[in-house]
Amino acid sequence: MSKSQKFQLYDDPAQMEPLLPAEHRMGPLLERSHDLIRKADRLSGWCPSGALPGLRSSLRAMNSYYSNKIEGQHTLPLEIEQALRNDYAQDADKARRQRMALAHMATESQLEALWPAWGGAQVWSVQTVCDIHQDLFARLPEADRQLESPSGPQTLQPGALREREVSVGRHAAPAAAALPAFLARWSSVYSGLRRGELQLVAMAAAHQRLAWIHPFADGNGRVARLHSHLVLGHMGLTNGLWSPLRGFARTHEVYYANLAAADEPRAGDLDGRGNLTESGLIRWIDYVLGVCIDQVDFMSGLLSLGGMKDRMAACLAYEENVVKQGVRAEALRALHYLFASQAELDRADFKAMLGLGERLATAQVSALLKRGLLESDSPHGKLRWGVPQHALRFYFPSLWPEAEAQG
Incomplete structure (x- = not known):
């Protein structure tokens, strides 16, 4: 921080209040939370945990793409797909962004594997926040963790709280020495709330306040978004089928504007009783809940059985008539x-559903596997539905337009 910048450094967790809106202002937010839970439960009920792994894998890649985009570190979907095959760009900066995208995917997957065994206290613990940062950035080589600072270059230490003072825009983050106290207060308040609507309000508020605390030298936004993903998943709402990251990225200017607006000090006696603006926090929470509802509605529409059958037919017609790599329209019934x-x-059951002779059916399975429309864990293993990037524009139009453009 330069000498010309005069920022007050927060050093008392009370200066972070309000952590939640006052009870008399909660009504509309709890109603939106109720709508989100109802819609998400309906979607999760149709597609239980562990089903459609190909879709979940594609969504994880999409989330990493959008997380990079929010940070202004744009990575093309094709570049992520290439990195998954260990094919990195020659350009050093592109390769760094590819590694960041893969690290995000791996950390998201790790959280999804761990959270079923966690209680609420662990989800909201300070250690978990640090562990997310540790898991994410420890996957990167040291060269990718170099930071510029007024006092010279430094290396980002995965999982370590920052030791220097920072400011972001007009916001001067809490003093480094006070970070443990701020994080302890953050954890104590949000972990003590009941599950359900109030915890969804807390998820949104906690995202903003964690970014406000700015506990790490870098990566705070990524950690806040991954933590929100963790909370939503732990509540059983996402089931790997949706994430607010897509909505945040597609409204990134609104995302940052609302995030910053909630940093502002209280604007008079009608703006709550804490040090920071209550109305700004409410607008932020309302925005987050709205983004979540939009994403659930969007995925619910795309996963309708009738609509998917029509889109599969269009995909197979394109494969048969344009791509011409052996995929046939007769695969529709079995794929659907x-x-x-x-x-x-x-494999025998799948081939029987094709209605083709043994030789043609075997060739069809091979073609579908080669194009990623089928997946299998072994050369003779069972078959499951696949969602390759090139099929996204047919199966899930507008879900990931940037990937569709490269399909």
């Missing part, structure tokens, strides 16, 4: 069954 049942099929 895999999607609708969310199951795996023995």
Whole structure:
């Protein structure tokens, strides 16, 4: 921080209040939270945990893309796909962004594997926040963790709280020495709330306040978004089928504007009783809940059985008539069954559903596997529905337009 900048350094957790809106202002937010839970439960009920792994894998790649985009570190979907094959760009900066995208995917996957065994206290613990940062940035080589600062270059230490004072825009983050106290207060308040609507309000508020605390030298936004993903998943609401990251990225200017507006000091006696603006925090929470509802509605529409069958037919027609790599329209019935049942099929059963002779059916399975429209864990293993990037524009139009443009 330069000498010309005169910022007050927060050093008392009371200066972070309000952490939640006052009870008399909660009504509309709790109603929106109730709507979100109802819609998300309906979507999760149709597609239980563990089903459609191909879709979940594509969504994880999409989340990493959008997380990079929010940070202004744009990575093309094709570049992420290439990195997954260990094919990195020659350009050093592009390769760094590819590694960041893969690190995000791996950390998201790790959280999804761990959270079923966690209680609420662990989800909201300071250690978990630090562990998210540790897991994410420890996946990067040291060269990718170099930071510029007024006092010279420094290396970002995964999981370590910052030791220097920072300011972001007009916001001077809490003093480094006070970070443990601020984080302890953050954890104590949000972990003590009941599950349900109030915890959704807390998820949104906690995202903003964690960014406000700015506990790490870098990566605070990424950690806040991954923590929100963790809370939503731990509540059983996302089931790997949706994430607010897509909505945040597609409204990134509004995202940052609302995030910053909630940093502002209280604007008079009608703006709550804490040090910071209550109305700004409410607008931020309302924005986050709205983004979540939009994403659930969007995915619910895309996963309708009838609509998916029509889109699969269009995909297969394109494959047969344009791509011409052996995929046939006769695969529709069997592929749609895999999607609708969310199951795996023995190869013999899948081939029987094709209505083709043994030789043609075997060739068809090979073609579908090669194009990623089928997936299997072994050369003779069971088959499941696949969602390659090139099929996104057919299966899930407008879900990831940037990937569709490269399909």
